Amino acid sequence: MTTYKWQFSPRFRRNAFGWKSDTPIQRIKEALTEIKAVAKKEPVLAAEGAVLFLEKLAPAIEQVDSSSGGIGSAVNRAIESLVPIIAKADVSRAVREKWLGRLFDALQEDAMPYLEYLEEFWGALCVTPETASKWADYLSPTLTTMWDQCARTGEYGYSRSTTPCLSALYVAGRYEELLALIAKSEYRHKSWHNRVWGAKALAAAGKRVEAIQYAENSKGLNAPLAAIAAFCEGVLLESGFADEAYARYAVEATYATTNLATFKTIVKKYPGKPRETILRDLVASQPGNEGKWFAAAKDAGFFELAIELANRSPSDPPTLIRAARDYAVARPEFALAAGMTALRGIANGWGYDITGIDVLDAYAAVVAAAGATGVDETVVKADVRATIEASPGGGGFVERVLGRLLEI
Secondary structure: OOOOOOOOHHHHOOOOOOOOOHHHHHHHHHHHHHHHHHHOOOHHHHHHHHHHHHHHHHHHOOOOOOOOOHHHHHHHHHHHHHHHHHHHOOOOHHHHHHHHHHHHHHHHHOOOOOOHHHHHHHHHHHOOHHHHHHHHHHHHHHHHHHHHHHHHHOOOOOOOOHHHHHHHHHHHOOHHHHHHHHHHOOOOOOOHHHHHHHHHHHHHOOOHHHHHHHHHOOOOOOOOHHHHHHHHHHHHHHOOOHHHHHHHHHHHHOOOOOHHHHHHHHHHHOOOOOHHHHHHHHHHOOOOOHHHHHHHHHHOOOHHHHHHHHOOOOOOHHHHHHHHHHOOOOOHHHHHHHHHHHHHHHHOOOOOOOOHHHHHHHHHHHHHHHHHHOOOHHHHHHHHHHHHHHOOOOOHHHHHHHHHHHOO
């Protein structure tokens, strides 16, 4: 194998970083860039570099403060990027076994543990059923002994070998053994972290109905319901039952950082489903929060629905103001309604850290949209005054800001 001096290597010595996460996150990104660049020309060398990096990573960042989640996310993204590089490398079984041994030692020595996510990919790293079966043979006796003893004593047992073993059994195609081993782990309670491999095994064996039932039976206290729903949804989609998948699991299985992102994700998964139907189903799943779906409806082009939602429950005034300003020319009727809803919301106490600037911006957007629709400014002023008077608290804040403009 080609001798190569990796630039990242000396930067990831043991305890190389202090408690701040900014520098190690940047160093992780740089290491990934270096490994990916090498992978374009020398994939085997890149795989060796990936193994070396993962070996050195946890000891180097052991003292980094992980409370913000930033360093953990960076490590997980690195693992997702590097596993395919290692798995795709065309090497002998002996070389791959050596890599696996080094990575397994890194997992066992990871105290935090930062590399825990790597365990999920153990079967993928084995690549072949033969190698995966060898690792299953190596790991499963320890788990069997531990869980048999725990069943007798009622004590709790834990091993860092659990997920690698289950993953290896899955890739090896030893599904019955996998299900039996998972059953031994349930001497106290069921864990989706383990049972997901059993559900995958049933699905891979063509037993899709049983796989869904097995996953559903995994629900319990603290169970990750969204993850379970996502698995079941995936099985139904792969089986061609999109309507059933949507009806039973789509909403529960899909969660993104924003409502708009959630909506777009479901639309992508179900291209044959009317977008408005999807949006209305999402809205219905969160009663009392209709206003929070304003941006999703607006961006989807459902302008009347967007205003309807914004008026059904509190919506974010700055979001409404931006919409009023952005659409003052293209859709002045919508912009006027959005601006008036923003003013009504501010008068009713919607939003956080609302300032006089927000009120002035909303009023300016309303005036601009009204002008584009041909509505006289005197009518606008009258409507705003009526909105202020109708607010439960009297709209004192809005009245103070707009008093001179409204001639109050």
